[in-house]
Amino acid sequence: MPEKRDPSAPRQRLFFALWPGDDVRQHFAAVASKSLKRRGRRIPPENLHLTLAFLGPVPPEVRRCAEDAADGVAASPFTLEFNRLGFFPRPRVVWSGCDHTPEALTLLVDALRRGLSGCGITPEARPYRAHLTLARKASVEPDFGAPHAPIHWPVDAFHLLESKTHSSGAQYKILRSWPL
Ligand code: 2AM
Numbered sequence: 001m002p003e004k005r006d007p008s009a010p011r012q013r014l015f016f017a018l019w020p021g022d023d024v025r026q027h028f029a030a031v032a033s034k035s036l037k038r039r040g041r042r043i044p045p046e047n048l049h050l051t052l053a054f055l056g057p058v059p060p061e062v063r064r065c066a067e068d069a070a071d072g073v074a075a076s077p078f079t080l081e082f083n084r085l086g087f088f089p090r091p092r093v094v095w096s097g098c099d100h101t102p103e104a105l106t107l108l109v110d111a112l113r114r115g116l117s118g119c120g121i122t123p124e125a126r127p128y129r130a131h132l133t134l135a136r137k138a139s140v141e142p143d144f145g146a147p148h149a150p151i152h153w154p155v156d157a158f159h160l161l162e163s164k165t166h167s168s169g170a171q172y173k174i175l176r177s178w179p180l
Helices: 022-036 060-069 103-117
Strands: 012-020 050-058 077-088 093-099 133-136 146-155 157-166 170-180
Touching: 022 093, 022 133, 022 146, 050 060, 050 103, 050 133, 060 093, 060 103, 060 157, 060 170, 077 103, 077 133, 133 146
Parallel strands: none
Antiparallel strands: 012 050, 012 157, 077 093, 077 146, 093 133, 157 170
């Protein structure tokens, strides 16, 4: 468990994620441009990411605990193949996903979830579904889905990110990175 809390300490909104390089990012942006046109609020290309585990707004001692947990994660590099669009109706999110989830990704997410539960963060109960959000507040048929040109993303690191919300939208900052 994290050390004792200082209730006046400022909180940071944190999450672990995979962060694409520029070329992969441009491929996702191209898929979004081609497939979504005016559907929903597109994620700006520079913000595209794959969330692994969401911590929410946490105080400094929970951030330290999460970083210690990540230090203890041993995971292998892997390559993701994104090849289809899908839709989550409740948050109205259009995403790109993979037909096949590499075991190394599942093991990485499980290890992070286990580590975070030791920091007092309730782990997400649902099985992990790798999805890279392309647009929010989209209006499409609930069963919307379509294949897209495959995007190969070789993954050799994961990251801790801070999210800040401004009137102009979300701003993400990589705080720390861990090689796989
Ligand atoms: P998603 O778009 O892949 O679903 C940073 O805010 C990221 O954390 C978001 O892009 C979102 O990932 C995820 N996220 C935000 N709020 C969340 C919540 N309440 N539960 C789980 N994940 C959340």
